[in-house]
Amino acid sequence: MTRVIKSKNLVNTRLAANYGGWMYCENCNENIGYLCYSTYDRLELKYKCNCGSDGSILLDFEDSRIGKNCNKELVIIKNRFCCPKDNEPLITILDKKVASYEMKITCQSCESVYKKVK
Numbered sequence: 001m002t003r004v005i006k007s008k009n010l011v012n013t014r015l016a017a018n019y020g021g022w023m024y025c026e027n028c029n030e031n032i033g034y035l036c037y038s039t040y041d042r043l044e045l046k047y048k049c050n051c052g053s054d055g056s057i058l059l060d061f062e063d064s065r066i067g068k069n070c071n072k073e074l075v076i077i078k079n080r081f082c083c084p085k086d087n088e089p090l091i092t093i094l095d096k097k098v099a100s101y102e103m104k105i106t107c108q109s110c111e112s113v114y115k116k117v118k
């Protein structure tokens with residue numbers, strides 16, 4: 001299922017595919033994580049790479065829903081942040097590659113919006 005992108009704003013960041021796959025810092029070319037293609041509805045990520053570069057990603061789709069804020073923590077399964085309600089794998093942030101980050105991600109299947117700050 002191909003989704004129609006509404007917003008796509010990448011700053012100092014490269015994505016391996018149109019709206020998913022490995023994420024790279026454009027300054028040092030290190031991969032900083034992996035975004036699952038089909039399970040998120042909206043992603044907002046700001047980070048500081050270990051090289052000092054500030055990067056960000058904003059992605060959503062024509063059919064993205066607003067979502068409901070959820071205070072639950074994302075669960076980590078095999079290095080990947082997953083939705084605690086349905087275990088959908090959403091995103092991997094390689095902790096050792098980034099000094100800090102702030103993320104807001106919506107699970108497509110249950111419409112929960114999760115926040116994560118490091």
Ligand SMILES: [Zn+2]
Pocket residue numbers: 025026027028029030049050051052053
């Ligand atoms: Zn970097």
Ligand SMILES: [Zn+2]
Pocket residue numbers: 083084085086087088107108109110111112
């Ligand atoms: Zn979910």
